Amino acid sequence: MPYPDTAPASADEEFTPASLGSDARGRADAVLRERGVVRLGRLGGRDDVLYAAKQMMSGLWPHRDADPDGLTVIRDTGRHVDRVGLAGLGRGGLDLHTESAQYPRPPRLLLLACARAGDSGGESLLVDGRAVLAELAAFHPAALEALAAPRAAFFGGADGRFTPVLEQLPGGRWRLQLRQDSLARFSPAAEVHLPALRLVIDRHASRLRLAAGQGIVLDNHRFLHGRTAFRGERLLLRALGDPHLLTGLRAGFSAPWSVRGAEPSAPGEAAV
Numbered sequence: 001m002p003y004p005d006t007a008p009a010s011a012d013e014e015f016t017p018a019s020l021g022s023d024a025r026g027r028a029d030a031v032l033r034e035r036g037v038v039r040l041g042r043l044g045g046r047d048d049v050l051y052a053a054k055q056m057m058s059g060l061w062p063h064r065d066a067d068p069d070g071l072t073v074i075r076d077t078g079r080h081v082d083r084v085g086l087a088g089l090g091r092g093g094l095d096l097h098t099e100s101a102q103y104p105r106p107p108r109l110l111l112l113a114c115a116r117a118g119d120s121g122g123e124s125l126l127v128d129g130r131a132v133l134a135e136l137a138a139f140h141p142a143a144l145e146a147l148a149a150p151r152a153a154f155f156g157g158a159d160g161r162f163t164p165v166l167e168q169l170p171g172g173r174w175r176l177q178l179r180q181d182s183l184a185r186f187s188p189a190a191e192v193h194l195p196a197l198r199l200v201i202d203r204h205a206s207r208l209r210l211a212a213g214q215g216i217v218l219d220n221h222r223f224l225h226g227r228t229a230f231r232g233e234r235l236l237l238r239a240l241g242d243p244h245l246l247t248g249l250r251a252g253f254s255a256p257w258s259v260r261g262a263e264p265s266a267p268g269e270a271a272v
Helices: 025-035 046-056 129-139 141-147 194-203
Strands: 037-040 057-060 072-074 094-097 109-117 124-128 153-155 161-163 166-169 173-176 184-186 206-208 215-219 223-227 234-243
Touching: 025 037, 025 046, 046 057, 046 109, 046 215, 046 234, 094 124, 124 129, 124 215, 129 141, 129 166, 129 173, 129 194, 129 223, 141 194, 215 223
Parallel strands: none
Antiparallel strands: 037 215, 057 234, 072 234, 094 223, 109 215, 109 234, 124 206, 124 223, 153 161, 153 184, 166 173
16 A cells, blocks of 8 residues: 655755655655656665665565675776676676666666765766657657657667567556667667757756765666766666556656557556
8 A cells, every 4th residue: 555645746855865765665666656756865875775775676686696695896996897787896887777678577767875975976877768759759659650650679698689660568658668778779770869868868968976975776667878988986876667556656757759560568567
């Protein structure tokens, strides 16, 4: 049974671990459903990050780089910068992407919490896929049609998969999945429209510099995220998982556009 909302949802409100365990939890869920991103504050350490993650998620996703408790430490290791798919463990910038797009069921939620901000740079880059979809539908309909095709992209290596970049779901809903590194390949029809897609993405990108003790929870099926290059000892903790039933998240995000030939996926995932 969902927590009752005690006040209107605000996109700027920061939720603390304590508030996620109280009536404010309903406001956090409302922000996540409406905005696709929730801001966190007063994260005192690893235990607080785990608590916040477990309040929002039904369970932590077993990522390859995660520690036994399910959290992944994101920092410059000094040895991963040139390894494919591991650029996040360096100090360079990261192209905007959705997390784990190469998997058949990418995790729905992504939590990033700052433990150390570094000396300079390291800003989080965020793009709402709904805004990208709206602009493509209005001004680049051919691009949207190509990017919504079932085999528009192939993400991953030998065990990767074909997928739309913008996937049309039943009931007027959509799901976004994208990577822009060497593990991303696109159909000839989609590749023609990548410059337009990237211009639209760049136009809607916002920057957020997280201070120590701050974090965000993103809808990974709606938001792209990346970062700028940084200097100093920047350290973030990351959690991935599917949403807790109390969040009330339905599959994908609502959007009033449709594309012919992009057949909706079969229904059956009410909150993924």
